[in-house]
Amino acid sequence: MSANVADLKKKVCAEVDRLAPELYDIARRMYENPELGHQERASSAMLCDMAEKYGMMVKRKVAGMETSFVATAEGGGGAGAHIGILAEYDALPDIGHGCGHNIIGTASTGAALALKAVLPELPGRVTLFGTPAEEGVVDNAGGKVLMTNAGLFNDVDAAMCVHPSSQTMLGTSSTARYAFEVSFKGKPAHAAGSPHEGINALDALLLMYSGINALRQHVKEDVRIHGIITKGGVAPNIVPEFTQGRFYVRANDRNYLKDVIAKVENCARAGALATGATVSFRQTALTYENMLNNDVLGEAYKANLESLGVKVHPAPTKSGGGSTDMGNVSHVCPSIHPYIGICGPGIAGHSREFADATMTEAGRAGMVAAAKAMAMTAIDVLTDAGLRGAAKKEFEARK
Ligand SMILES: [Zn+2]
Ligand SMILES: [Zn+2]
Numbered sequence: 001m002s003a004n005v006a007d008l009k010k011k012v013c014a015e016v017d018r019l020a021p022e023l024y025d026i027a028r029r030m031y032e033n034p035e036l037g038h039q040e041r042a043s044s045a046m047l048c049d050m051a052e053k054y055g056m057m058v059k060r061k062v063a064g065m066e067t068s069f070v071a072t073a074e075g076g077g078g079a080g081a082h083i084g085i086l087a088e089y090d091a092l093p094d095i096g097h098g099c100g101h102n103i104i105g106t107a108s109t110g111a112a113l114a115l116k117a118v119l120p121e122l123p124g125r126v127t128l129f130g131t132p133a134e135e136g137v138v139d140n141a142g143g144k145v146l147m148t149n150a151g152l153f154n155d156v157d158a159a160m161c162v163h164p165s166s167q168t169m170l171g172t173s174s175t176a177r178y179a180f181e182v183s184f185k186g187k188p189a190h191a192a193g194s195p196h197e198g199i200n201a202l203d204a205l206l207l208m209y210s211g212i213n214a215l216r217q218h219v220k221e222d223v224r225i226h227g228i229i230t231k232g233g234v235a236p237n238i239v240p241e242f243t244q245g246r247f248y249v250r251a252n253d254r255n256y257l258k259d260v261i262a263k264v265e266n267c268a269r270a271g272a273l274a275t276g277a278t279v280s281f282r283q284t285a286l287t288y289e290n291m292l293n294n295d296v297l298g299e300a301y302k303a304n305l306e307s308l309g310v311k312v313h314p315a316p317t318k319s320g321g322g323s324t325d326m327g328n329v330s331h332v333c334p335s336i337h338p339y340i341g342i343c344g345p346g347i348a349g350h351s352r353e354f355a356d357a358t359m360t361e362a363g364r365a366g367m368v369a370a371a372k373a374m375a376m377t378a379i380d381v382l383t384d385a386g387l388r389g390a391a392k393k394e395f396e397a398r399k
Contacts (some may be wrong), residue, residue, distance in 0.1 A: 005383055007399045008056055008118050009304070012375035015114035016368055022050065023106040023371070024364050030102035031359055034091030035098035037133025037141050040067045043102075044130050044290035047109050051128060054113050062152040068143055070128035070152065073116035078122025081388055083378040084153060084333070085112045086144065086161035086326065088134045097355040099135060100164035100342065104369045107162055107340075110371035115378050122380045127156070136248065138181050142286035144325035148332055157388055158297055158331040161326050161369035164358065166347055170302060170315040171293040174337070175222065175250035176322035179285035182208065182268050186277040188241040198239025202232055203244075204271035204279065205243045211267030212247075222379055223226035223260055224250040246284060251322055275313045293396050294334040297377065298390040301336055304376035310340075310369050331399055336389040342366040 026046045035043050044060075044067040051071035052058045058071045067089075071117075089105035092098045112128035119126065121333050129152065132143035142293040153159060184205050189198030227247030229371035233240030249264055265281060272279040295316075302312045326337045342365075357363050381388055 005264060005379060008121065008379050009173060010374045011118050012114040012379065013116045013308075013372045016110050016371045016375065019110050019137040020364070020368050021114055023110045024367065026050065027102040027106040029365060030089060030172055031097050031355065034096035035089070035250050036093065037090040037135055037138040037143075038060050038065065038067060040089045040132055043105065044132070045068060046081070047087055047089065047105055047130060050109060051113065054114060054116065056112065056115065063143070063146040063152065065132050065146060067130070067132040067144055068147065071112065071114070071128040071130070073119050073126050075122045075124040075299055075382070076120040077123055080122065080172035081382050082124065082155050083115065083126045083381060084129055084156040084327070085378070086129045086131050086159060086314040086372055088131055088161065090133050090135050091363055092135055092350060093137055093392060095350065095352050095355060097358055098350045098352060100307065100354060100358050101125070101134065103159065103164045103342065103363060103370070105360050106118040107367045107370040108331050108374070110367070111374035111378070114371065114375040118379070122379075126378065131325070136177065136285040136323070139284055140286065141179075141289070142288060142315065142325040142328070145288065145328045148328040153329050153332045156389060159329050159333050159335040160297070160301070160374045161337050161376065162340050162374060163337060163361050164342045164363070164366055165349065166341060166345045167313050167339065168310055168341040169313040170298045170338040171291065171339065172220050172315045173252060173293065174291040174327055175224065175252055175323045176254040176290040177248055177250045177288040178245070178261050179283065181282045181284050183280050183282070184243045184272060184277045186239065186241050186275065190240045191237045194277065195239060199276045200239050201243040201275070201277045202240035204277040205229060205232070205245055207271035207274050208245070211270050212264060214266060215263055219260055220251065220256065222252040224248070225260070225264060262388040286325070288323040288325050289331050291324060292325040292330040292339055292395070294330070294364065294391050294394055296387065296394050297334055297336045298338065299340060299381045300387060301373055301377045303372040304380070305369060307371055308369055334395040340366040340370040
């Protein structure tokens with residue numbers, strides 16, 4: 001590492017430390033006022049305002065979303081690499097920031113602003129992408145999918161997003177995910193007086209559910225199919241006329257996912273055929289691609305994190321089963337989605353306890369370490385054409 005690179009890394013770390021109180025105050029305000037996807041008005045405004053305050057060029061409402069933004073800063077002289085740092089800031093229903101996206105939004109903003117402080121000394125540029133609605137709990141979830149489809153990541157050389165977790169480790173693969181709602185329409189009748197006149201839409205849905213349970217042992221082991229019944233009828237003495245359910249289908253491979261979706265839809269058609277109901281489908285979230293973590297960038301990030309004294313555990317060899325729209329980004333540019341520990345292994349993600357963990361000293365330390373390691377890795381990418389080339393080569397080979 002040249003003296004210059006070492007100096008630049010020292011500077012970005014000092015800058016993150018300087019900004020940390022302000023960043024953590026935003027994380028706290030997000031924790032106190034959690035906002036669901038595509039409704040993150042206060043959260044995105046706080047991040048935009050801070051980016052603007054420190055001199056980034058902010059464009060709000062990009063790719064057709066009210067709560068998205070991009071904030072950019074240009075380097076000094078000459079063409080260079082384009083660094084993408086991705087912020088998330090949406091919460092979960094009932095459990096608030098149980099996925100810790102308040103830490104993601106602030107760590108990423110801190111990394112981008114710290115980089116901005118040294119960019120006059122470097123060629124290249126940094127973009128902080130404000131990406132709404134990562135959680136698939138709202139309609140049209142997947143802000144990064146829309147931003148990817150709009151071509152916003154096409155010229156990015158390295159995209160980074162660090163997720164809080166119970167353990168610090170490199171990113172694992174995540175599954176591709178399809179989310180849909182199924183509706184069955186039957187015919188109401190008195191459930192005791194004239195059941196033979198009715199068509200039972202609840203039976204149709206239950207047959208679909210049973211069909212899916214039978215399907216489970218005939219799909220690859222990485223497949224996950226899970227759902228809920230959201231409408232099951234209105235009264236016991238009326239043959240259920242209309243029922244609805246919501247399901248997610250996931251698989252490691254996006255092509256195999258398509259096969260499984262077709263089989264799941266056939267389970268629904270079987271329920272409709274057996275009962276005489278009609279069935280219809282509606283996609284509820286944008287389809288998430290599987291995550292391709294770039295190992296070249298991941299190793300650089302790991303070395304930077306370790307230089308801060310943070311122990312990095314090996315990534316599990318099997319995917320965690322979850323999905324992220326960072327997967328879509330990883331199919332258009334070299335990307336990493338590592339995890340930063342903010343609590344012990346006894347606390348599960350998507351829980352109130354995990355939301356509380358973002359407000360502990362370990363939560364604050366995780367935010368700071370993630371911001372520093374991302375900014376340091378960006379310096380590696382901006383200053384080392386060899387590293388950039390190797391990351392690109394790996395990306396081309398795997399996509
Ligand atoms: Zn989550
Ligand atoms: Zn999350």
